[in-house]
Amino acid sequence: MKHKSSTDLLQFTPKGIWCPPADVYIDPWRPVKKAMITHGHADHSRYGHRSYLASTTAGPAIKYRLGDINLQTINFGEKINVNGVQFSFHPAGHILGSAQIRVEHKGEVWVASGDYKLEDDGLAEAFEPVKCHTFITESTFGLPVYDWQPQEAVFADINDWWRKNAAEGKVSFITGYSLGKAQRILQGLDSSIGKIYTHGAVENINEVMRLQGIPLPDTIRVTGDISSKDYPTNLVLAPPSALNSAWMKKFKPISIAIASGWMTLRGARRRKAVERGFVLSDHVDWKDLNKAIEATEASRVIVTHGYTSIYTKYLLELGLDAEAAQTEFTGESIDEDDTPSDEKDTTL
Amino acid sequence: MKNFAELFTQLDQTTKTLKKVAALVDFFERANDEDRLWAIAILSHRRPKRTVKTSLMRVWAAELAGVPLWLFEESYHVVGDLAETIALVLPPPTTRHDASLSDWIAVIKSLEKQEDALKKEVVVKAWEGMAYPERFVFNKLITGGFRVGVSQKLMMRALAQFEGQEENSIAHRLMGNWTPDNTTYEELIRSENPLDDVSRPYPFYLAYALESEPATLGDPANWQVERKWDGIRGQVIVREGNLFVWSRGEELVTDKFPEYHHLADLLPDGTVIDGEILPYKAGQPLTFNVLQTRIGRKNVTKKILESAPVVLMCYDLLELEGEDLRTRPLQQRRKLLEKVVKENPSEVLLLSEVIQFSEWEQTAEERANSRQHLSEGLMIKKLDSSYRSGRKKGDWWKWKIDPLTIDAVMIYAQQGHGRRANLYTDYTFAVWNDEELVPFTKAYSGLTDKEFNKITAWVRKNTKERFGPVRSVKPELVFEIAFEGINASSRHKSGVALRFPRMLRWRTDKKIEEANTLADLKSMLELYG
Numbered sequence: 093m094k095h096k097s098s099t100d101l102l103q104f105t106p107k108g109i110w111c112p113p114a115d116v117y118i119d120p121w122r123p124v125k126k127a128m129i130t131h132g133h134a135d136h137s138r139y140g141h142r143s144y145l146a147s148t149t150a151g152p153a154i155k156y157r158l159g160d161i162n163l164q165t166i167n168f169g170e171k172i173n174v175n176g177v178q179f180s181f182h183p184a185g186h187i188l189g190s191a192q193i194r195v196e197h198k199g200e201v202w203v204a205s206g207d208y209k210l211e212d213d214g215l216a217e218a219f220e221p222v223k224c225h226t227f228i229t230e231s232t233f234g235l236p237v238y239d240w241q242p243q244e245a246v247f248a249d250i251n252d253w254w255r256k257n258a259a260e261g262k263v264s265f266i267t268g269y270s271l272g273k274a275q276r277i278l279q280g281l282d283s284s285i286g287k288i289y290t291h292g293a294v295e296n297i298n299e300v301m302r303l304q305g306i307p308l309p310d311t312i313r314v315t316g317d318i319s320s321k322d323y324p325t326n327l328v329l330a331p332p333s334a335l336n337s338a339w340m341k342k343f344k345p346i347s348i349a350i351a352s353g354w355m356t357l358r359g360a361r362r363r364k365a366v367e368r369g370f371v372l373s374d375h376v377d378w379k380d381l382n383k384a385i386e387a388t389e390a391s392r393v394i395v396t397h398g399y400t401s402i403y404t405k406y407l408l409e410l411g412l413d414a415e416a417a418q419t420e421f422t423g424e425s426i427d428e429d430d431t432p433s434d435e436k437d438t439t440l
Numbered sequence: 441m442k443n444f445a446e447l448f449t450q451l452d453q454t455t456k457t458l459k460k461v462a463a464l465v466d467f468f469e470r471a472n473d474e475d476r477l478w479a480i481a482i483l484s485h486r487r488p489k490r491t492v493k494t495s496l497m498r499v500w501a502a503e504l505a506g507v508p509l510w511l512f513e514e515s516y517h518v519v520g521d522l523a524e525t526i527a528l529v530l531p532p533p534t535t536r537h538d539a540s541l542s543d544w545i546a547v548i549k550s551l552e553k554q555e556d557a558l559k560k561e562v563v564v565k566a567w568e569g570m571a572y573p574e575r576f577v578f579n580k581l582i583t584g585g586f587r588v589g590v591s592q593k594l595m596m597r598a599l600a601q602f603e604g605q606e607e608n609s610i611a612h613r614l615m616g617n618w619t620p621d622n623t624t625y626e627e628l629i630r631s632e633n634p635l636d637d638v639s640r641p642y643p644f645y646l647a648y649a650l651e652s653e654p655a656t657l658g659d660p661a662n663w664q665v666e667r668k669w670d671g672i673r674g675q676v677i678v679r680e681g682n683l684f685v686w687s688r689g690e691e692l693v694t695d696k697f698p699e700y701h702h703l704a705d706l707l708p709d710g711t712v713i714d715g716e717i718l719p720y721k722a723g724q725p726l727t728f729n730v731l732q733t734r735i736g737r738k739n740v741t742k743k744i745l746e747s748a749p750v751v752l753m754c755y756d757l758l759e760l761e762g763e764d765l766r767t768r769p770l771q772q773r774r775k776l777l778e779k780v781v782k783e784n785p786s787e788v789l790l791l792s793e794v795i796q797f798s799e800w801e802q803t804a805e806e807r808a809n810s811r812q813h814l815s816e817g818l819m820i821k822k823l824d825s826s827y828r829s830g831r832k833k834g835d836w837w838k839w840k841i842d843p844l845t846i847d848a849v850m851i852y853a854q855q856g857h858g859r860r861a862n863l864y865t866d867y868t869f870a871v872w873n874d875e876e877l878v879p880f881t882k883a884y885s886g887l888t889d890k891e892f893n894k895i896t897a898w899v900r901k902n903t904k905e906r907f908g909p910v911r912s913v914k915p916e917l918v919f920e921i922a923f924e925g926i927n928a929s930s931r932h933k934s935g936v937a938l939r940f941p942r943m944l945r946w947r948t949d950k951k952i953e954e955a956n957t958l959a960d961l962k963s964m965l966e967l968y969g
Contacts, residue, residue, distance in 0.1 A: 235511075235514070235515045235518060236505055236507045236511065236512070236515055236528075236529045237515045237518070237519055237525060237528035237529055238528075239528070356528065357518075357519055357520075357524075357861060357862060358452065358521065358524055358861075359519070359520050359521065359857075359860060359861030359862060360861070360862060361452070362452075363860065363863070363889060365455050366455075367453055367454055367455065367456075368453055399514075399518070402511070402514045405510075406511055409508065
């Protein structure tokens, strides 16, 4: 880790991204007094802080996951002043309520973007480019091999796959992490093909979002009361941790698919040995990553989780003042999902 | 090309054998004879000659993608497959080509003697008119290494189904020396007499590993037991006065073994022997290492013939006087084999000895002294078994000895390729020499995907230095390395080279101080080298 200078408005410390004049941390990974949270995924939103601030729409899922925490919420665009530092939250387009946090102090502007994507998925508030001097960016898919199709094309593929399985009398089993990806898939499914069953971890988040007034297609929680004969021709939506679990065994005959940005790579698809890998990610691909950074007009970029060192080198060659920073963010994992362990396999 | 790319996509999208076969049959139905022939060739590892250097393709692809070459190379390390990396980074197609698989192969072949500038023009134009799956297949045709998740066996099954022929007959037709340039689909697959080609070998019958005690095989009186020799499995064919030597990898290696050349005159026409090409001197086998060194050489010199002479350890007789014996019981074939070897004495024809036993316990004793015979263990074959094609369960079993093992410390890790891309799966191991860790082998296999995942995460957190795709890691993890043999080597710092090293298990219970030493390896070398 490189400390450019101790006067930086946001600094990378062992506890997290710290703003010294306000004594506020953004997505800290160790317990702190004041935490501002970009979104509810487990690597950004952790237990143990004394106070939390998140966007209004991100709040319910964070509260659901972390339980009895001292959470305050703020609307997108609204400004809050802490010790002379001005903070505001702006849509990051990653999942519902996900935010970039803009920090302004004595005319200097920093943006910590958490996880983000540029495509408007219809569920998360659309990404808003925020001009700044220093931009902190993820690089989960920061290589030119990652190039996403528009989501309509991916949903068409997913529905074709489901239709074909239904015609063959099979259960369509698809995984995506339970907060965000699962609901994005849900929105894209063609409910006329059949019924949509959900794993408990997914359905819990669905319930949270429905209470927020987000319209989602009808789903049925998988429970022990349902006969295994009811599943064929229908679809089951589950988190990645359910893959090859005992829980999955009751669905047969089955066709298994994964929805993830990692499904770009043939090696990853083959390693998972699933029938289909749909390339669907809530992170920016290569072209959008570069587009987003350009739009900020930032002269300095700090690269966090992902292909950190490679992407930093690329930005340096472009003439930007770029550096890599060590964090405990994980981005999109191919093997694990964002589901806290106590939520896994809740129903059988 | 679209058809073939679609076939490839379908094969890639299913893990089910039945679906793969169905996709292949569907392809055979829709393709013309030329495309069928090329598809068969590619799926049996007969790709066109490489006419474009991959180093040039990298440069062109990076240029088209508008990224610096170093970034392309980094992407390649992550993806783990060059053809795929190129297909992924290229900008979307601007037009759509409509050429067939064999058309593209003709294009690729035509580039052989051309200037680089023209090669570039042709390849770039090809890319511009293809979507991702076609680009990937096209690149694979040039770069080779076509692993499409379908074995040659499945391809043959589909072809048999499509043609309404027996699978064995298709397998036999596809053996041997053909390429799409010297035959046609009609001739290869549909000709009346597939044995026109005098060099054509029979598909090898391969044994499965015996996983339980031999007593589970039932009455010992029904079985024949021999030693399993550590050379190269081969087929020696004498037809019309010509000799052909085939290795199990379906390679014609007649020239590599002048010791056998006199067999053309010695053995009667229409003789095919299945045996082991075995380095052998002064009445006993030499280590496999000796043979390996010999195969690596371009020319077989007098010196090599003196230091590493080979014999044929005869296992089975597949053809006699032009008659295919494969459906006869092993017992009969063995008798005829003994007769052939006896009536045509040659110092290179040795009969694989049949071990006499009445109780299975005796075979266990024989297996235990395998290393003294420089053999790998035992072969157990059913006396009434026919000579089948490919790896089949039930009649033939190999019962190998337990490997040698040593505990070693991982010091370098590298990402794998193909389905292991993006995972650290290739490791370098070291043993102690005083206070120093001396690298002595690499190993890639033996762990579960779950373990590889765990170790990958560990490697990312415990990297000391990066050298391109290789990372040096904190010496902390201990593995039990298994191997089949050990030899002295002047090329390795440790002074030893292992045969078939792999990871037997991850010793999470051991600290690095408990790993073995170079002295331990040296004493193994003395015992078994």
